[in-house]
Amino acid sequence: MVERPRGAGARAQPLAIDAGRHGPGLGDTVARECVFESAQPNGTKLRAILYDRISEDPDGERENIEIRLAESRDYCDAQGWVVVAEYSDNDISASKFSRKPRDGYEALLAAVKAGAGDVIVTTEMERLYRRLEELLELIKLAERTPLRQIVCTDGSGYSLSTSQGIHAAIGAVNNAMLESAKISDRMKRKKAAKAGNGWWWGGHRPFGYQLVEQEGRTATGKKFIYYELEIDPAEAELVREGVKRVLAGETANAIAHDWTRRGIRGARGGALDNTQVTRTLTSPHLAGLRTHRGKLVRGNWPAIIEDREEWEMLRAALQRTPRMPRPRSYVLLGLLYCFCGTRMRGHGRKGKREYECRALDGGCGRTRRKADPIEDAVRDAVLTALADPEFRAALAGELRARLGTDASVRELVARRDQDRARLVLLRDRLADGTIEPEDFTHAKSRISERLEGVERALAARSSPDATLLAQLPKEYEALQAAWAKWNLDRRQAVLRLALNRVTVQPIRRGRQVFDARAELKPDWRV
Numbered sequence: 001m002v003e004r005p006r007g008a009g010a011r012a013q014p015l016a017i018d019a020g021r022h023g024p025g026l027g028d029t030v031a032r033e034c035v036f037e038s039a040q041p042n043g044t045k046l047r048a049i050l051y052d053r054i055s056e057d058p059d060g061e062r063e064n065i066e067i068r069l070a071e072s073r074d075y076c077d078a079q080g081w082v083v084v085a086e087y088s089d090n091d092i093s094a095s096k097f098s099r100k101p102r103d104g105y106e107a108l109l110a111a112v113k114a115g116a117g118d119v120i121v122t123t124e125m126e127r128l129y130r131r132l133e134e135l136l137e138l139i140k141l142a143e144r145t146p147l148r149q150i151v152c153t154d155g156s157g158y159s160l161s162t163s164q165g166i167h168a169a170i171g172a173v174n175n176a177m178l179e180s181a182k183i184s185d186r187m188k189r190k191k192a193a194k195a196g197n198g199w200w201w202g203g204h205r206p207f208g209y210q211l212v213e214q215e216g217r218t219a220t221g222k223k224f225i226y227y228e229l230e231i232d233p234a235e236a237e238l239v240r241e242g243v244k245r246v247l248a249g250e251t252a253n254a255i256a257h258d259w260t261r262r263g264i265r266g267a268r269g270g271a272l273d274n275t276q277v278t279r280t281l282t283s284p285h286l287a288g289l290r291t292h293r294g295k296l297v298r299g300n301w302p303a304i305i306e307d308r309e310e311w312e313m314l315r316a317a318l319q320r321t322p323r324m325p326r327p328r329s330y331v332l333l334g335l336l337y338c339f340c341g342t343r344m345r346g347h348g349r350k351g352k353r354e355y356e357c358r359a360l361d362g363g364c365g366r367t368r369r370k371a372d373p374i375e376d377a378v379r380d381a382v383l384t385a386l387a388d389p390e391f392r393a394a395l396a397g398e399l400r401a402r403l404g405t406d407a408s409v410r411e412l413v414a415r416r417d418q419d420r421a422r423l424v425l426l427r428d429r430l431a432d433g434t435i436e437p438e439d440f441t442h443a444k445s446r447i448s449e450r451l452e453g454v455e456r457a458l459a460a461r462s463s464p465d466a467t468l469l470a471q472l473p474k475e476y477e478a479l480q481a482a483w484a485k486w487n488l489d490r491r492q493a494v495l496r497l498a499l500n501r502v503t504v505q506p507i508r509r510g511r512q513v514f515d516a517r518a519e520l521k522p523d524w525r526v
């Protein structure tokens, strides 16, 4: 008998994955150990140690460690090797740069150190290593233990007793580190082949179903746990109700409101909103289907929506729900409100930009306006206001007032006002002829320099709004020219400087042309 390895992760566990109700928990280590068998008396059979690791799956489906280990077992059977131990880790929450110790991996090292195995078998090199140092550690171990090879189930192998083998292994780890997120096509084919087995691959149960634990056996007779979906009668009834309502023209939002009112919760216990209702009702599981690599394939569970055509109609209906607009191209977003009190959304309809009040957002859903005339009218009104010295002074005063009673700010403001008054006085003197032009220029540049410093200091102390206001040109034409050069962020900031909101008014009957005065009600900041 080979000595049993001692290591943190080398604790004996039941053979099947201890998965709880919904598969292995994140961060769990599944360390499993068969009884170490001695090397065959005739010495012809290699002793294999299996290792695998669950990691992030780009398909968003939980990988099944059992499938991977079963693959390795089958490979060993085919080679005529004896599996002496199996170890695995769940690394779903760890990155390849993670320093988190892997219990299963530590146990593997302990087994190798104890001389338990001649070969390590894994499904892919990247399962075994995240870092080159880990490989180097194994290479060192190979110098003083029976370990001679690392073999992947695709047949690629690395001899650790020759320099070529070590070189190849290092290269493979480098590749694995570069492509650690990639799942090999081989595994995907394997999963596709198993997709029709009725195994539930996702983590959590889908709405309408319960997970039922089942026990399976691999080709080599080992037991493992998997899950089947069974219809949950109460939730299935809700699904059928939802389908009927959507096909009758109701929105996902209305259903979400109603279900929330009735205390109906999602599969994970959370309240259902419009997005979740849409996601729930369009889920392929309800039609007995699953997506695999972008294609719908038959799952082996009962459909709640048995009519495939009905399900397609449902999906089409829910996908007609207006999508979220690309928010970047609508300058009035957040500023424009429907008269019903709802913030209006930007929406591109057949290439025409519009703002609309959406029922989805809780609004009346009846107001819709072309974007360009409203945007132009609001822009003109704001630039006109900003070119008005009275408005501007009031706005500056408002912003100053908000700064509070900061003494240093008050002092800076006083100095700035003094210098401004001096400049005015200087110009008067020049006009009166009581000062020589050279002296004027000299004095003016001194005062201007000081004033700029004070203004910069003030800007640094004041709100972004005050800074923005101070930077704006003062004349209407200059403001217009500047507007043309500003990006969307700056334009929005300038509009918000002057306005709290703009409310779109109901259109009067018989209206022919856009009348900004009648249709837009601005709420100015001052």
Ligand SMILES: [Zn+2]
Pocket: 338, 339, 340, 341, 342, 357, 358, 363, 364, 365, 366, 367
């Ligand atoms: Zn409205």
